[in-house]
Amino acid sequence: MGHMKTILQQGKVKQAVIDKFVDKATGIVGADNISSGEIDLLSTCRDYWPVSSIWMLEGSVPALPQLVVWPQSTEEVSQILALANEKKIPVVPYGEGSGALGGAVPLQGGIMLDLKKMNRVRKLDALNQLITVECGMNGALYEEYLNRGGYTGGHFPQSLRCSTVGGWLACRAAGQFSTRYGKIEDIVVSLEAVLANGTIFRGRSVPRAATGPRADLLMVGSEGVLGVITAADLCIWPLPEKRHYATYTFDNLADGLEAIRKFIRAGTRPAVVRLYDAQETGNHFPELGDERPGLILLFEGAEPIVKAEAGVVNQIVSGHCAVDAGPDFVEHWLETRFNVSAASRLLQKDAVLDTIEVTTNWHNAYVVYQAMQKALLGVEGTMMASGHWSHVYPEGAALYMTVVGFPGEDKVGYYKKIWRVAMEACLAEGAAISHHHGIGLHRGAWMEQEHGQGLEVLKKVKAALDPNGIMNPGKLGLEEVQQWEK
Amino acid sequence: MGKVNMEELLNCALCPNICRCECPVLQATGREAVAPAGKARLAAMLQKEQLGWDEEVLDAVSHCLSCRGCTIHCPFAELSLCDELLNTRLVAKASGARLLQVEPYLANLRNYGSPYGQKSETAACGEKGAEILYYAGCTSLANNPASIEAARSLFNKAGLSYQMIEEDCCGYPAEIWGDEELARQLAAENLRKMKESGASTMVTGCPECWLTFTGHYPEWGLELPLEIIDASTYFLSLLEEGHLKPGQADMKEVSYHDPCIWARAAQKTAEPREIIGRIPGLELLEANSCGEKTRCCGGGAMFQLSYPDTAAAIARRRLGEFAENTAIVTACPFCREGLLQENRQVLELVELLDRTCQK
Ligand SMILES: Cc1cc2nc3c(=O)[nH]c(=O)nc-3n(C[C@H](O)[C@H](O)[C@H](O)COP(=O)(O)OP(=O)(O)OC[C@H]3O[C@@H](n4cnc5c(N)ncnc54)[C@H](O)[C@@H]3O)c2cc1C
Ligand code: SF4
Ligand code: SF4
Numbered sequence: 001m002g003h004m005k006t007i008l009q010q011g012k013v014k015q016a017v018i019d020k021f022v023d024k025a026t027g028i029v030g031a032d033n034i035s036s037g038e039i040d041l042l043s044t045c046r047d048y049w050p051v052s053s054i055w056m057l058e059g060s061v062p063a064l065p066q067l068v069v070w071p072q073s074t075e076e077v078s079q080i081l082a083l084a085n086e087k088k089i090p091v092v093p094y095g096e097g098s099g100a101l102g103g104a105v106p107l108q109g110g111i112m113l114d115l116k117k118m119n120r121v122r123k124l125d126a127l128n129q130l131i132t133v134e135c136g137m138n139g140a141l142y143e144e145y146l147n148r149g150g151y152t153g154g155h156f157p158q159s160l161r162c163s164t165v166g167g168w169l170a171c172r173a174a175g176q177f178s179t180r181y182g183k184i185e186d187i188v189v190s191l192e193a194v195l196a197n198g199t200i201f202r203g204r205s206v207p208r209a210a211t212g213p214r215a216d217l218l219m220v221g222s223e224g225v226l227g228v229i230t231a232a233d234l235c236i237w238p239l240p241e242k243r244h245y246a247t248y249t250f251d252n253l254a255d256g257l258e259a260i261r262k263f264i265r266a267g268t269r270p271a272v273v274r275l276y277d278a279q280e281t282g283n284h285f286p287e288l289g290d291e292r293p294g295l296i297l298l299f300e301g302a303e304p305i306v307k308a309e310a311g312v313v314n315q316i317v318s319g320h321c322a323v324d325a326g327p328d329f330v331e332h333w334l335e336t337r338f339n340v341s342a343a344s345r346l347l348q349k350d351a352v353l354d355t356i357e358v359t360t361n362w363h364n365a366y367v368v369y370q371a372m373q374k375a376l377l378g379v380e381g382t383m384m385a386s387g388h389w390s391h392v393y394p395e396g397a398a399l400y401m402t403v404v405g406f407p408g409e410d411k412v413g414y415y416k417k418i419w420r421v422a423m424e425a426c427l428a429e430g431a432a433i434s435h436h437h438g439i440g441l442h443r444g445a446w447m448e449q450e451h452g453q454g455l456e457v458l459k460k461v462k463a464a465l466d467p468n469g470i471m472n473p474g475k476l477g478l479e480e481v482q483q484w485e486k
Numbered sequence: 487m488g489k490v491n492m493e494e495l496l497n498c499a500l501c502p503n504i505c506r507c508e509c510p511v512l513q514a515t516g517r518e519a520v521a522p523a524g525k526a527r528l529a530a531m532l533q534k535e536q537l538g539w540d541e542e543v544l545d546a547v548s549h550c551l552s553c554r555g556c557t558i559h560c561p562f563a564e565l566s567l568c569d570e571l572l573n574t575r576l577v578a579k580a581s582g583a584r585l586l587q588v589e590p591y592l593a594n595l596r597n598y599g600s601p602y603g604q605k606s607e608t609a610a611c612g613e614k615g616a617e618i619l620y621y622a623g624c625t626s627l628a629n630n631p632a633s634i635e636a637a638r639s640l641f642n643k644a645g646l647s648y649q650m651i652e653e654d655c656c657g658y659p660a661e662i663w664g665d666e667e668l669a670r671q672l673a674a675e676n677l678r679k680m681k682e683s684g685a686s687t688m689v690t691g692c693p694e695c696w697l698t699f700t701g702h703y704p705e706w707g708l709e710l711p712l713e714i715i716d717a718s719t720y721f722l723s724l725l726e727e728g729h730l731k732p733g734q735a736d737m738k739e740v741s742y743h744d745p746c747i748w749a750r751a752a753q754k755t756a757e758p759r760e761i762i763g764r765i766p767g768l769e770l771l772e773a774n775s776c777g778e779k780t781r782c783c784g785g786g787a788m789f790q791l792s793y794p795d796t797a798a799a800i801a802r803r804r805l806g807e808f809a810e811n812t813a814i815v816t817a818c819p820f821c822r823e824g825l826l827q828e829n830r831q832v833l834e835l836v837e838l839l840d841r842t843c844q845k
Binding site for chain 1: 493496497498499500501502503504505506507513516517518519521524527528531534536537542543545546559561562774
């Protein structure tokens with residue numbers, strides 16, 4: 001591995017310091033749960049950021065850690081963090097590496113804190129519809145566990161099978177059924193976390209409390225920079241009694257968006273609401289044979305409610321000249337929704353592919369789409385820029401753009417360009433730079449524009465909670481990363 | 487085996503590990519290096535010579551049970567990750583990298599034709615020249631002679647003549663541990679004995695042997711001189727034809743653990759259930775993941791020898807998916823061996839059938 005190029009490495013911790021850490025840490029987690037093996041370092045040094053994949057094909061990695069540590073309990077996390085803090089060793093929490101923006105890249109070396117061995121369900125509280133689950137539990141196994149008991153977690157990111165509960169919370173994730181069940185910040189009731197100095201703290205799982213800002217919930221969306229989320233109390237629901245599927249096509253996107261706005265305003269909450277532009281409708285549902293924007297809807301819950309909601313929605317969309325295309329396309333979507341194969345194939349054909357999700361209010365939902373599409377198509381090498389709206393709210397919606405380009409040699413340069421124009425277009429139209437993938441490394445460059453003075457507040461929070469700056473340095477736009485500019 | 491298919495390997499290396507939830511090795515160890523796409527990335531780097539062979543790399547790419555759990559959610563229909571990893575490992579030998587812990591078992595294969603060492607009893611028995619040849623496999627011979635007894639008893643109860651030969655290992659362990667030459671030598675020896683037996687049908691209760699005979703021998707250019715049939719299909723046909731008649735079961739319920747190869751490589755999930763269903767008074771309680779979605783017991787790819795602790799951890803996890811206090815029936819000597827923990831009653835299907843059949 002000596003010859004593996006590390007493109008973003010910003011230094012490493014002195015080996016003597018690491019060796020001393022290992023001596024003590026072995027006593028905490030046991031020799032089996034700590035590794036400095038080259039293969040372990042190489043395998044835990046990245047996430048699903050497309051730039052890492054591009055570099056992988058070229059034989060490089062973004063950066064390498066110096067150790068991988070697998071804690072098995074909150075107490076172990078606490079002791080490991082306290083020790084790392086004392087020795088000022090960077091720590092990057094690691095779930096299942098499905099993050100899309102380089103959030104798990106160990107820029108300054110140090111420790112990858114792999115949380116997968118903290119994967120137990122601590123308690124299922126049927127009466128209060130709550131589950132206490134540890135951070136390293138895999139999403140699909142979590143849902144499987146719940147289904148066995150007749151419940152659902154209501155959270156289905158496309159990465160369900162390759163992401164952890166802790167990763168969802170750390171990245172402020174949103175699942176495909178979010179319109180009914182909410183995003184992860186709606187689903188979490190309280191959490192347990194550990195600060196850089198080893199302090200363990202927990203929230204209380206009451207429905208709500210007017211007891212000041214919630215310290216535990218500050219960790220939601222903190223992407224590993226404030227501490228480690230070790231467990232959470234999440235809401236669960238009984239498996240739905242009834243499901244109903246519907247697909248509609250519209251003359252144009254603006255009509256589709258307006259119809260959605262109205263049925264959400266009317267109080268309906270289909271679990272799945274996805275409106276695709278004409279190109280994506282054609283790509284995902286070729287059998288539809290309709291070159292127009294398509295909307296798929298999935299309603300679930302108690303039968304009378306489902307029936308009533310579907311009726312209200314049908315009435316509203318009909319007022320927007322929607323054509324009813326029946327339930328089959330939703331079945332097809334359900335079968336294929338976790339299928340992520342295009343990226344692997346395209347990357348091998350020298351393409352660059354990425355998805356950029358943003359969020360905005362209804363008044364400019366269509367305008368943001370147009371502006372981002374135009375900007376992306378304007379970059380030399382772009383072959384396709386399409387979009388769909390995947391999460392909706394009374395006040396607006398999330399737009400998910402997919403871009404594919406064949407830029408020739410300078411793939412990373414192209415990647416930076418498409419992001420730059422997309423973020424600029426999004427900000428110019430008043431949209432927010434991310435809906436659910438988070439900030440990670442790459443999107444940090446636009447955090448100041450996104451937050452204004454708010455970013456200073458976040459930096460102060462970071463400085464107070466992690467004065468030595470050991471937690472996931474260089475992420476969330478809190479520090480500049482010299483080697484990685486927009 | 488063949489050459490590594492680089493396009494498929496890269497499809498996997500570039501995947502976000504969609505199937506990680508179904509990879510028992512990853513779930514038991516928590517190590518990214520042994521996640522499905524993690525192994526594919528290492529294998530791809532080896533192919534591209536971005537990484538050189540050493541014990542650590544070989545160890546990581548050997549952490550595959552060949553259980554095909556990853557195929558359950560894999561979007562690439564043409565990809566067989568376990569075969570790509572196997573092909574990757576086959577060139578390791580030339581580099582000098584070795585899995586030290588399997589060296590004694592490879593020596594056993596060379597010296598005794600079984601990874602378990604000298605056979606304590608000779609398998610050769612039955613009626614010379616009989617049409618049916620029963621091939622037990624090294625693991626049953628070494629660890630569960632009772633299952634062989636049960637199979638022989640069933641032949642006798644059905645009034646059928648059968649024979650067993652002095653078996654050599656089918657070659658699978660040698661291949662999985664990267665010694666293809668040895669695997670082929672063992673295969674050639676087996677083939678010679680099969681031919682000499684004069685049998686026209688070979689019944690085997692070992693899925694690894696079955697896969698090696700039906701899948702790998704043809705790839706090695708070896709033509710089988712007889713038809714191969716798995717024990718479940720065979721004994722089911724004896725039940726259907728009335729040669730065997732099961733009586734009342736001596737227990738009320740059993741769970742069936744689908745061995746990975748029977749379930750996913752051979753699609754044999756119905757036959758064992760039909761056999762259980764024909765035993766009066768016996769109810770089948772399905773495991774949480776069953777049929778083609780079964781989860782490995784930890785015994786795939788000889789893990790019980792090469793990685794015993796990981797194999798045991800995987801088995802414990804799998805045991806949690808069965809109804810408590812219920813006997814588990816399976817159709818594979820490795821699965822039986824692996825699941826025999828935590829005081830569980832585990833028996834092979836032939837043993838269950840033999841217990842209930844008077845005729
Ligand atoms: C194919 C694909 C589809 C996706 N679809 C969706 C989607 O539909 N919705 C969605 O919201 N996201 C989606 N994502 C993004 C990604 O899956 C999520 O961000 C996910 O929540 C990350 O979880 P993880 O366990 O893989 O975290 P990782 O990638 O391991 O880590 C992500 C970040 O969180 C930090 N972190 C991880 N665990 C903890 C912890 N316990 N405590 C503190 N910090 C922690 C890490 O340091 C890192 O900064 C998708 C990604 C892929 C590859
Ligand atoms: S086996 Fe298939 S699903 Fe699993 S990581 Fe590889 S490509 Fe992805
Ligand atoms: S065959 Fe089994 S052990 Fe091997 S990668 Fe696939 S799921 Fe994992």
